Amino acid sequence: MRPNGLPxxxxxxxxxxxxxxxLMPPSRADLLDPSALAALGHLELVARWVVDxxxxxxxxxxxxxxxxxFAEHRPYQPGDDLRYLDWRIAARADRxxxxxFEEETNTRAMLVLDVSASMNWTGLSTxxxxxxxxxxxxxxxxxxxxxxxxxxxxxxxxxxxxxxVPPSSRSGQWFRLAASxxxxxxxxxxxxxxxxxxxxxxxxxxxxxxxxxxxxxxxxPVIEQLRTVRARGHEVLxxxxxxPAERDFPEGAEAVFTDPESGISVPATPxxxxxEYQETVRQALESWRTGLLQVGARYAxxxxxxxxxxPLRALVRAAGRGGMPIA
Amino acid sequence: xxxxxxxxxxxxxFAGVPLLVHLLRRRVTRRVEFPAVRFLMQxxxxxxxxxxVRNRLxxxxxxxxxxxxxxxxxxxxAQLGGAxxxxxxxxxxxxxxxxxxxxxxxxxxxxxxxxxxxDVAEQLTPDDRAWLVTSAGxxxxxxxxxxAAQIDALQPSAGRGDLDGALRRARALxxxxxxxxxxxxxxxxxxxxxxxxxxxxxxxPVIVHVPELSVPENRAVHAVEVEPSRWVPGGRxxxxxxxxxxxxxxxxxxxxxxxxxxxxxxxxxxxxxLEVPAQAExxxxxxxxxxxxxxDFAGNDTRAFAVLxxxxxxxxxxx
Numbered sequence: 001m002r003p004n005g006l007p008x009x010x011x012x013x014x015x016x017x018x019x020x021x022x023l024m025p026p027s028r029a030d031l032l033d034p035s036a037l038a039a040l041g042h043l044e045l046v047a048r049w050v051v052d053x054x055x056x057x058x059x060x061x062x063x064x065x066x067x068x069x070f071a072e073h074r075p076y077q078p079g080d081d082l083r084y085l086d087w088r089i090a091a092r093a094d095r096x097x098x099x100x101f102e103e104e105t106n107t108r109a110m111l112v113l114d115v116s117a118s119m120n121w122t123g124l125s126t127x128x129x130x131x132x133x134x135x136x137x138x139x140x141x142x143x144x145x146x147x148x149x150x151x152x153x154x155x156x157x158x159x160x161x162x163x164x165v166p167p168s169s170r171s172g173q174w175f176r177l178a179a180s181x182x183x184x185x186x187x188x189x190x191x192x193x194x195x196x197x198x199x200x201x202x203x204x205x206x207x208x209x210x211x212x213x214x215x216x217x218x219x220x221p222v223i224e225q226l227r228t229v230r231a232r233g234h235e236v237l238x239x240x241x242x243x244p245a246e247r248d249f250p251e252g253a254e255a256v257f258t259d260p261e262s263g264i265s266v267p268a269t270p271x272x273x274x275x276e277y278q279e280t281v282r283q284a285l286e287s288w289r290t291g292l293l294q295v296g297a298r299y300a301x302x303x304x305x306x307x308x309x310x311p312l313r314a315l316v317r318a319a320g321r322g323g324m325p326i327a
Numbered sequence: 328x329x330x331x332x333x334x335x336x337x338x339x340x341f342a343g344v345p346l347l348v349h350l351l352r353r354r355v356t357r358r359v360e361f362p363a364v365r366f367l368m369q370x371x372x373x374x375x376x377x378x379x380v381r382n383r384l385x386x387x388x389x390x391x392x393x394x395x396x397x398x399x400x401x402x403x404x405a406q407l408g409g410a411x412x413x414x415x416x417x418x419x420x421x422x423x424x425x426x427x428x429x430x431x432x433x434x435x436x437x438x439x440x441x442x443x444x445x446d447v448a449e450q451l452t453p454d455d456r457a458w459l460v461t462s463a464g465x466x467x468x469x470x471x472x473x474x475a476a477q478i479d480a481l482q483p484s485a486g487r488g489d490l491d492g493a494l495r496r497a498r499a500l501x502x503x504x505x506x507x508x509x510x511x512x513x514x515x516x517x518x519x520x521x522x523x524x525x526x527x528x529x530x531x532p533v534i535v536h537v538p539e540l541s542v543p544e545n546r547a548v549h550a551v552e553v554e555p556s557r558w559v560p561g562g563r564x565x566x567x568x569x570x571x572x573x574x575x576x577x578x579x580x581x582x583x584x585x586x587x588x589x590x591x592x593x594x595x596x597x598x599x600x601l602e603v604p605a606q607a608e609x610x611x612x613x614x615x616x617x618x619x620x621x622x623d624f625a626g627n628d629t630r631a632f633a634v635l636x637x638x639x640x641x642x643x644x645x646x
Contacts (some may be wrong), residue, residue: 084579120360216362257355259364266367272378273370280370281363 004239027051030087030140030309035128036309038136044116044178047139050308051147054140063299074099077296079230107166108151110199111138114213116158116190117260123245124303130241133304134212137239140312141210151207154180161187166202166316188261190206192219193225204227210315216261219291227295236297237315240288243285243304249277329506331402331414331454345389349382402454404506414454416504418497419474420445421481422515423461423488428483429516429624430538437483439538440514447512448474456504460497462488464516468500482492483626490515494526501531510534546570546619547627551596553615553634560638561606567618571596578603580615580634590619607636 029037029049029271036048076085076096083099087109119131128136145152145167153167165173165180171198192213194217201208209229215222215238285301292299302311330336361367378566403413421444427437451457451471458468463484467477475621494511501509509531517537549567564578568590578586585605593599607613616631 121360121362135406214362216365246361246366248361250361252359253357255359257364257367259357260360260362264357264364264368264514266371268366269373273367273374276374277366277370280366280373284366284369306469 012046030312031307032138034133034304034306034308035126038128038132043139043182044151044175046136047143047178049247050312052137053279054144054174054309055314072100074100077230079296080232081233108153108203108205109145109208109210110153110155110167110203110292111177112155112157112192112195112199112209112211113138114158114190114192114195114211115156115185116216117185117188118190118216119214119241120127120258121243123243123250127243128213128304130243130304131185133302133308134239134241135300137241137308137311138210138212139178139181140308141315142181144312145173146174146177150206152177152197153200153202153230154170154182155187155195156184156187157192157195157198158184158187159191160187161195161198162187164198164202167207190261191223192217193196196222196229198224200229200232200234205236208235208237210237210239212239212241214246215288216246221290223291226292227296230296236286236292236295238292238297238299239311239315240285240299241311242301247278247281247303249274328399329404329406331506333401335401336397338406338483339394341397342390343394345386345393349386349389351500372638384479404454412450412452414452414456414507415508415510416448416456416501416507416560417512418458418460418500419447419478420493420511420513420515421459421461421478422488422513423463423465423481423628424488424490424516424518424557425483425485426487426518426624426625429545431623435483435504436516436540437481439483439540440516440536441478441641443514443536443538444478444512445475448472448478454507456507458497458500459492460500461463462490462493464489464492465498466496485626489623491523493521494528498526498528498531512536516540525545534593543593544571544572544622545596545624545627546574546622547598548576548617548619548630549627551617551630551632553632556635558605558634558638559624562605564603564604564605564615564617564632564633565600567598567600568619569595570619574599574619577618578605578615579618580607580613581609583608607634610636610638611638 019155021043022286028045030051032277037049041049074097076098078096086099086102089095113134115131119134120129122129141311142152142154149169149272151167151169152173154163154165156162156164163180163183166174168176171231190213192211196211203209211226226238229236249270249314252270255269256265256267258265300311300314302314338460397455408529419442423437427435427440429436431521448457448459448471451474455471456468457471457474458466458598459474460466462482465481467474469477490513491507494513497511511528511531513533513534513535515537549569550565551567554563554565564577564586566576568574568576570590570592571594572592573589575589575604576587577584586603588601588603590599590601605615613634613636614630615634618629621628
């Protein structure tokens with residue numbers, strides 16, 4: 001079976017031309033339009049192209065050996081391992097900082113994907129849904145980690161846990177992850193707290209928990225749960241996925257806007273409310289960023305019209321600050 | 328304030344349209360799935376009062392806009408300060424009597440009256456209504472340019488005219504121009520004999536323009552009578568003449584001078600009379616005239632007459 005269910009008739013020259021883009025991976029897939037890229041192949045293939053393109057764009061080698069190299073200091077935060085506290089600086093300057101290392105030891109990462117109804121939405125038919133975008137993103141991230149022999153697992157959740165793939169670095173894990181990520185979307189509501197708890201539980205020693213969600217939930221329980229995750233010694237990265245229409249508000253005449261999860265309806269005229277709505281969204285995003293930083297979690301925003309390389313780079317940069325052994 | 332087209336005020340009912348739109352706009356049928364409704368709700372919560380005030384102000388502005396359009400269509404008029412004038416209904420009464428043909432300082436009095444009337448006509452706006460009424464009995468209506476052209480085409484008449492009648496017509500016309508402000512403008516040389524009686528114009532303002540001119544010295548042929556009524560073949564011509572000093576006179580039948588002489592000074596109010604014998608050279612109705620030397624008021628320097636001649640003599644023809 002050929003990818004994407006393309007016909008295998010070699011005599012059909014018209015269709016043969018159509019197969020060419022699929023069979024020839026773009027050199028910098030991480031910088032291409034995500035919806036165009038996703039149309040070229042299924043998740044596994046696209047994730048490979050994105051990772052290959054992403055690594056091509058990096059100037060540093062992903063293979064760094066097993067040495068432990070000091071990288072930088074950062075302020076101490078509750079939950080940090082006291083072993084990495086720089087006692088000399090504490091004694092000399094009364095400043096509490098921890099040492100960070102670019103270590104290449106195997107680590108464990110759990111990817112938590114919000115598959116609620118709100119994620120399965122796009123503001124434009126030619127754009128990927130937030131869920132499809134997040135699946136491709138996480139696929140690329142998982143592949144990147146697995147190539148470094150890190151253990152990676154996935155938790156998919158909406159109002160309950162939908163699927164769990166425990167972290168592993170063994171061969172075949174990539175296909176299990178890809179299969180899990182490719183599953184159909186789940187139920188209506190969003191409850192990220194059990195998913196985060198499950199993810200933290202599955203990463204036994206300090207590792208990474210990556211949450212990918214549109215965060216259309218009450219912030220307090222999620223941030224509180226992330227505080228608990230951080231307290232267990234895990235680094236937390238949050239990738240906030242938004243459709244541009246959610247940030248800017250859709251164009252058009254007056255309409256009744258209905259939440260697919262709660263069913264709540266609000267009548268509004270876009271032209272009247274757009275500027276105020278955008279300000280509300282800006283404040284909400286800022287509130288998430290501040291709240292997450294306060295519990296020591298890293299935050300990155302991804303719009304579904306951005307090439308996959310941009311949020312992937314933001315994640316890697318955020319992970320790098322936390323000592324995540326990527327690139 | 329009043330309106331030139333008050334029936335258009337009925338269009339004010341259209342002010343109900345924005346009101347209706349405002350009330351019906353909440354009945355929205357288009358439904359859009361939108362996950363970020365929580366942001367929308369928060370926006371509504373925080374800005375609903377401000378938006379309600381804005382919407383009401385917008386509604387008010389729309390109502391005012393519709394009412395202003397209706398008011399403009401109804402063409403309101405009012406007396407306001409500043410330049411220009413409110414719409415008026417004006418009758419320009421122009422004295423066209425013979426006395427206006429007097430020449431003063433090289434220019435006829437009538438041309439001065441014409442200039443004044445043209446000034447009035449040129450200041451008219453499209454909202455005004457105007458009529459030209461002459462003492463000769465002519466009445467015409469039109470815009471400023473049209474009236475100015477008609478004024479330019481006028482000439483002094485050969486008679487005294489009827490300024491009283493012209494004023495009465497003007498009064499009736501300006502009444503028909505309501506609700507515009509009625510005005511009557513009279514342009515006359517101010518001859519004391521111009522008005523026979525007082526004309527009641529009610530509360531209509533009358534602006535009278537009389538050029539300040541020195542009265543020219545006038546030599547006039549007041550009247551001509553022929554006696555007897557039928558000449559067989561001759562008769563007498565009785566001529567009444569006034570002049571500030573002595574003046575030469577001539578009696579002509581056709582283009583033939585049948586008599587001439589000089590008359591002594593006689594004031595306008597008490598002209599002198601003289602009788603002149605004359606002989607005809609032809610039979611039938613003959614046209615004749617009496618002339619005095621021309622002066623600045625040429626209108627009464629000549630007076631015509633006609634006489635029926637039944638016989639003529641060869642002697643007369645020889646003469």
